[in-house]
Amino acid sequence: MRIADFLRGGSRSVELDLLDNLFLMADPERFDSTLASRVLYEFGTLSKALAADLHELERIKGVEGPIIAAMTLVASITQQSLRTQASAQPVINDWSALLAYLHVTMANLKSEQFRIMFLNCRFMIIRDEVLGYGTVDHAPAYPREVIKRALELGATGVVLVHNHPSGDPEPSRDDIYITRNIIEAGRHVSVKVIDHVIISASGYRSLREGGMLG
Incomplete structure (x- = not known):
């Protein structure tokens, strides 16, 4: 598929304009009018481009120094705004606000990450922590460690979150x-599992919405 054919269409046109302007502001003296289209063609969407790591970005000719710094800054600002x-x-x-934050933060990760949103008695987030990193198809989650951390923070509820790099958010048996197991461990010390959300590039699944919390 040619780059011109790929970029044809409403949403991609908007993303192209945004990226084009970002690159122009980041490095006006060396601005390349083809760079934004090449970046979008490489990653498919603006969100995937902003989630790309340094090595992936550096493979594209012209993506260096100021451009990488600008993309990293935009990604960080977006995540912080949605977290707030x-x-x-x-x-x-x-x-929906929580899901938007989780999608931007985790949907395009290349390996699994196990994250917990710790909540107080009013269901406000008091801490957002990553408790485990894994491979492309597994991130460790230990019930005792989850509940121990909740008690340390004085949390009365948790939202469990992990991502599926495969793109399929359907929950596995594991x-x-x-x-x-985490629900059972928390029941003894009054720490409630509000939900377990699985994030992927194609969407999300909620075990609570699916009636799978038991």
């Missing part, structure tokens, strides 16, 4: 099994 919005009110009042 998700933390501004009880998560049960605006679930996902359901470990979730129920």
